[in-house]
Amino acid sequence: MSDTVIEQSKKEKSKPVIIVKDLYKVYRIGENRVRALNGVSFSINRGEFCAIVGTSGSGKSTLLNMLAGLEKPTKGEIVIIGEHMETKSENQLVRFRREHIGFIFQSFNLMGTMNAVENVALPLTFQGVSKRERTKRAKKMVHLVGLDKYWDHRPNQMSGGQQQRVGVARALVVNPEIIFADEPTGNLDSNTSREIMNLMQNVVREQKRTLIMVTHDNTLASFADKIIRIVDGKIVDMVDNTENVNAGTAEVVNKSSEENNHEKGE
């Protein structure tokens, strides 16, 4: 790569895709008020894998739900790819999520009656993509996450790690600018969790995605480029972790898919 190309790609990368300004969320339960978010500000750049870490009850899910437009903030601004989330109507938010955002869930949220490819293709049905095109794109994603051999397996015919690979593929299939993951390995053992983290790292790099993951686990957070620490609804620390990431843990997608095929015998 020439210097100018490198400079250009650096510039592309350093554009914020998410800007959060002075965000508050107060829940009222009877007389009581819970400040789930208490003045949060940060930004996330294009192509970044960002982990938001905190203990249970610190406000992680509240923050993620607000970023995704699933809940309205009490106060503050959220700008995603140039658009204000806090001023959008429900319908606009639904459309925005469909077109720009992918989700990875702790409980995988796969349809039990559908096989891997059908599950991955599902978000495309809401975009009016033809069946043939849906299957083609879903198969490509299933390949990307190393599940070629399992394309016609239903969730109950796959291990937890394989199911979450399907979850990752499904999040990617709509070509989202941003992927949100809430405790994506919360239901997996530590080895499988590491595999899924490697997969997500590679996806961010090779597919040039922006990924925001919330977790209570510091080890899992260490796979991210940026670590934001949250305590009682406030950011207490924000660190650039790229040097550590580059120094060690990254593996190529094919490597992890090889490992994954070995799971078959478990």
Ligand SMILES: Nc1ncnc2c1ncn2[C@@H]1O[C@H](COP(=O)(O)OP(=O)(O)O)[C@@H](O)[C@H]1O
């Ligand atoms: N819908 C809600 N109604 C009332 N309180 C809530 C609601 N959602 C979250 N909270 C409270 O807000 C705080 C942060 O919760 P949450 O964002 O779920 O934390 P985390 O995901 O970090 O475990 C907690 O004190 C929780 O009890």
Ligand SMILES: [Mg+2]
């Ligand atoms: Mg949570």
